Amino acid sequence: MQNQYDVIVAGGGPSGVAAAIAAARNGCNTLIIEQEAYFGGMATLACVPAFGPYTNGVQDLIGGIGREILEELKKGGYESPFYDRKPDRMEGIDWYPIDPERLKPILDHLVTDSGCEVLFHTAVTDVKSHDGTIEAVQVFGKGGFQWLEAKYFIDCTGDGDLAAMAGASWEYGDAQGRVQAGTLCFRAAGIDVERFMDYVRREGENGNLSVASEKAKRDGRFPAGETKLCGMALQADGMAGLNFGHVYDLKPLDPWNLSQAEMEARRKLPEMIQFLREYVPGMEHCVLASSGPYLGIRESRRIKGGYTLTKEDYRNRADFPDAIAYYSYPIDLHAAVPEESRENEELYRDSKYKNGECYGIPYRCLIPEGMKNLAVAGRSISADRAMMASVRIMSACFATGQAAGTAAALGVKEGGALELGDVDTGLLRKRLREQKVYIMNNQSSPGRM
Ligand SMILES: Cc1cc2nc3c(=O)[nH]c(=O)nc-3n(C[C@H](O)[C@H](O)[C@H](O)COP(=O)(O)OP(=O)(O)OC[C@H]3O[C@@H](n4cnc5c(N)ncnc54)[C@H](O)[C@@H]3O)c2cc1C
Numbered sequence: 001m002q003n004q005y006d007v008i009v010a011g012g013g014p015s016g017v018a019a020a021i022a023a024a025r026n027g028c029n030t031l032i033i034e035q036e037a038y039f040g041g042m043a044t045l046a047c048v049p050a051f052g053p054y055t056n057g058v059q060d061l062i063g064g065i066g067r068e069i070l071e072e073l074k075k076g077g078y079e080s081p082f083y084d085r086k087p088d089r090m091e092g093i094d095w096y097p098i099d100p101e102r103l104k105p106i107l108d109h110l111v112t113d114s115g116c117e118v119l120f121h122t123a124v125t126d127v128k129s130h131d132g133t134i135e136a137v138q139v140f141g142k143g144g145f146q147w148l149e150a151k152y153f154i155d156c157t158g159d160g161d162l163a164a165m166a167g168a169s170w171e172y173g174d175a176q177g178r179v180q181a182g183t184l185c186f187r188a189a190g191i192d193v194e195r196f197m198d199y200v201r202r203e204g205e206n207g208n209l210s211v212a213s214e215k216a217k218r219d220g221r222f223p224a225g226e227t228k229l230c231g232m233a234l235q236a237d238g239m240a241g242l243n244f245g246h247v248y249d250l251k252p253l254d255p256w257n258l259s260q261a262e263m264e265a266r267r268k269l270p271e272m273i274q275f276l277r278e279y280v281p282g283m284e285h286c287v288l289a290s291s292g293p294y295l296g297i298r299e300s301r302r303i304k305g306g307y308t309l310t311k312e313d314y315r316n317r318a319d320f321p322d323a324i325a326y327y328s329y330p331i332d333l334h335a336a337v338p339e340e341s342r343e344n345e346e347l348y349r350d351s352k353y354k355n356g357e358c359y360g361i362p363y364r365c366l367i368p369e370g371m372k373n374l375a376v377a378g379r380s381i382s383a384d385r386a387m388m389a390s391v392r393i394m395s396a397c398f399a400t401g402q403a404a405g406t407a408a409a410l411g412v413k414e415g416g417a418l419e420l421g422d423v424d425t426g427l428l429r430k431r432l433r434e435q436k437v438y439i440m441n442n443q444s445s446p447g448r449m
Contacts, residue, residue: 005031005117006412007405008137008150010124013041014394015378015401016156017107018065022405022435023154024114028412030405031148032116033139035123036294039107041158041378043394044100046296047185049233049241052393053094056328057355060093064437065110066398070096072106080234081197084207088355095207097233097241124157127165132372134166151416152373152408156401159253160301160380168368168376169304172253174385178336180298181246183230184265188276189289191238196282207231212279221278223271227341230334239289243296244272248337252300262295298334298379298392305382306364306421314351314359314387319440322425323360324407325399326438328353333389347386360440361391363425366404372419373411375404399437406431 007023009016012034020032032039042048051070054062073096080097089095111118122141127134136149155162160170173179205211209229216222223245230243247265251257269288276283307320314331331351335341365382366375376382377400379392391400407428411418433439 003146003148005029005148005150006416007031007152007154007408008033008148009154009156009405010137010162011041011156011158011378012036012039013156013158013378014043014066014397015404016041016154017069017111018398018401019154019156019377019405020111020116021065021114022402023408024116026406026409026431028409030116031119031150032111033119033122033124035121037120038104039111040100040103042296043098044104045292045294047100047187047241047290047292048098048296048394049185049231049235049243050095050097052329052395053089054395055090055093056353056358057088057090059356059438061326061328061358061438062395062399064399064432064435065402066395067436069106069110069398072110073098073103077102078234078236081193082200082207082234088352095233097235099235124162124165127162129166132370134371134374137162152375152411152420154404154408155303155374155376155380156378158297158300158379160303160376163303163368163371163374163376163380164301166371166374168371168374170301171304172301173299174336179250179252179300180334180336180389181248182250182252182261182265182298183243183245183247183296184262184269184292185241185243185296186269186272186291187235187239187241187289188273188283188286189239190286191234191240192282192285193234193238194282196280199281207233209280216275216279221275223268223275225338227338242272245269246334247295248335252297258295265295266291299388301380302385302388303368303376303380303382305369305376306367307362307382309361309365309383309387309391311384311386314390317353317357317359319360320362322363323440324363324366324403324425324428324432325361325396326358326440327361327391327393327396327399328358329390329393329396331386331389332393333386361396361400363403363407363423363428366400366407367421372421375407375420377401377404402435402437403428403432406435
């Protein structure tokens with residue numbers, strides 16, 4: 001164990017693993033620090049049941065490390081017969097189910113195989129910085145407090161913890177300071193898949209189990225306070241992951257509020273299982289196999305970067321000369337309070353792109369204003385609230401993570417003195433392309449700086 005690195009990545013969710021693998025594969029002495037005991041972030045820690053779309057219906061927009069992880073998961077994995085077949089989705093790439101127990105060792109292997117050092121059970125608690133340069137991060141684990149130094153740092157905590165500790169500016173929530181509701185995703189076991197699939201085909205049931213949900217609502221038997229089931233994926237034979245249930249008035253940066261939220265979410269689970277047993281053929285005998293273990297957090301800090309991606313950019317299908325990733329998922333804002341649900345569903349529906357369309361994510365969104373050796377990736381990059389509700393999807397987080405790790409490696413190659421904001425984005429885009437990331441040829445596009 002050393003205490004000096006080229007690159008330190010804080011947080012081992014989708015953006016963190018991609019950032020760490022990219023930095024290490026590009027020759028950097030890299031450390032990834034994760035407060036839990038495994039990688040995956042919301043995919044494993046919160047049991048989110050499926051990877052959101054990688055494609056815009058015709059093109060893989062992610063490629064690179066994100067696609068590699070997906071392909072590893074598919075190897076020898078359960079072939080789910082339950083896909084929500086729609087013309088804008090590519091089966092096997094969009095909405096691929098995540099069995100968290102399969103994903104964990106895959107990520108262990110890919111991260112360690114890249115040469116990256118791993119520090120689990122350890123939280124980043126403080127930073128030592130001077131004039132926009134972070135010198136070291138303080139971590140806390142069973143070994144007590146410790147300072148670790150690096151030339152470059154990448155904040156992939158999902159909450160922008162490291163950037164905020166370093167004094168970067170950030171925004172949070174809507175005009176009232178409210179964020180999207182959280183969800184305690186869970187796994188149900190004991191499903192008769194054949195019977196379930198007969199029902200799905202017969203009734204035209206979809207990934208939201210909307211047919212069963214509407215029936216239960218008419219009977220007054222849908223779980224109290226819920227408007228819909230967000231998603232279900234068959235992850236293994238007889239086993240499904242469900243994104244179901246909302247905890248409102250959530251304050252993800254306040255552990256007192258989070259403690260109440262976790263217990264409230266757990267209290268609601270029996271009612272959800274009961275609904276599945278009563279209304280979904282094939283699930284009559286299903287049981288709760290596991291939940292969380294952590295309440296799923298959709299939104300917290302948005303770090304202010306050199307550019308803030310906006311809803312207008314989404315509408316314009318904006319491209320940028322320094323775009324380091326592309327994405328196309330609609331604006332998927334979950335209500336902060338139940339009254340907002342209908343409005344948000346309309347926004348989601350109205351914001352859907354046509355097949356083949358996408359927007360670019362500029363490199364500047366990853367670099368916090370005034371910071372010299374810090375990048376941010378994942379759901380806390382610089383975006384307005386509506387855009388965050390699109391870029392927060394895991395496939396996009398892989399892409400911004402890979403870009404941040406590759407950018408830090410370019411800085412290390414220059415000896416570590418290069419400010420991340422000064423990275424040659426033409427070269428970065430070239431490197432990303434070489435690593436099979438989808439980078440549009442935007443020389444002649446209407447992209448703007
Ligand atoms: C309920 C729910 C449903 C969703 N549904 C989907 C879906 O169907 N498909 C999809 O693709 N996306 C979905 N998302 C979105 C997606 O899961 C997240 O936005 C995405 O995982 C964010 O990735 P990230 O790397 O930015 O952060 P996270 O996944 O949040 O990972 C952050 C990691 O950092 C660690 N960490 C945090 N703070 C510290 C610290 N101080 N020190 C050390 N480690 C730290 C955490 O333990 C965690 O492992 C959903 C999200 C939620 C909550």
